[in-house]
């Protein structure tokens with residue numbers, strides 16, 4: 001179990017992490033999300049022991065995690081950290097890199113393990129290629145295999161699929177997280193990608209300006225976001241007064257509504273004017289103006305500029321948010 005107790009950290013005088021506390025159970029997958037610069041990477045570095053905290057403490061089971069003031073070489077064997085700049089030996093092959101820290105005493109065992117890791121990151125075809133000849137995304141996949149090689153107990157992933165194309169990303173993500181679940185490896189993933197969050201994180205921590213502003217089961221967080229900031233990390237979101245949909249409940253409540261939860265209903269008295277329809281593949285994201293406010297909704301067809309539409313909220317969304 002990871003225990004983070006009241007941790008605060010500053011690189012200089014500006015506080016970056018403020019009173020951060022949370023726990024993670026063995027085998028759980030946690031996503032850390034938040035606006036750029038909110039402190040996600042810093043939090044992972046603190047957990048890995050790359051930085052000395054100003055206040056608070058961190059424990060992995062009964063072992064305290066200490067920074068460079070106490071440990072000259074950061075990172076214990078039970079923990080691995082993957083970041084964009086993770087190191088690879090450029091002039092060695094992919095297989096040599098992945099097997100670098102594996103024991104040479106049992107060559108067959110080592111070969112089998114390297115093969116398993118090559119499969120997980122879908123790099124078998126490149127086993128004998130020198131790392132220097134790989135693309136950025138391929139290097140990232142090798143770095144991922146390398147941190148998995150010795151089965152860490154705790155894996156810290158900083159934007160792990162950052163420069164991997166969409167085509168590979170989905171299968172790699174599925175391979176990786178099912179491998180981690182099978183092997184009960186705990187993971188913390190700092191990410192901007194809503195698919196990383198929604199499909200693979202058991203729980204999600206939301207950071208805003210160095211503070212945890214939400215910590216909940218991922219589905220709960222998405223379906224019942226506590227603030228506009230939280231909802232907006234999953235994509236476009238509308239903030240609309242409940243009273244326009246339910247005049248009978250004439251209170252001041254503001255509803256957070258995702259675009260797919262708004263419906264076009266010509267009978268509705270809530271009229272908006274289309275500004276633009278953005279093609280998204282399976283649908284259009286329609287940008288419209290209601291009461292001088294931009295609202296986003298989804299629609300199967302392209303709607304022309306200046307068309308007047310009636311909008312309504314889906315019954316599921318109203319049930320969830322009221």
Ligand SMILES: Nc1ncnc2c1ncn2[C@@H]1O[C@H](COP(=O)(O)OP(=O)(O)OP(=O)(O)O)[C@@H](O)[C@H]1O
Nearest residue numbers: 011012016034035036037038039040041042043190
């Ligand atoms: N080595 C450093 N020295 C001083 N300030 C730093 C250092 N590294 C990061 N910062 C600052 O700390 C803050 C948090 O940075 P961090 O990289 O943790 O954010 P992040 O949430 O991971 O951002 P992003 O999503 O853009 O990667 C930022 O304001 C950043 O400028």
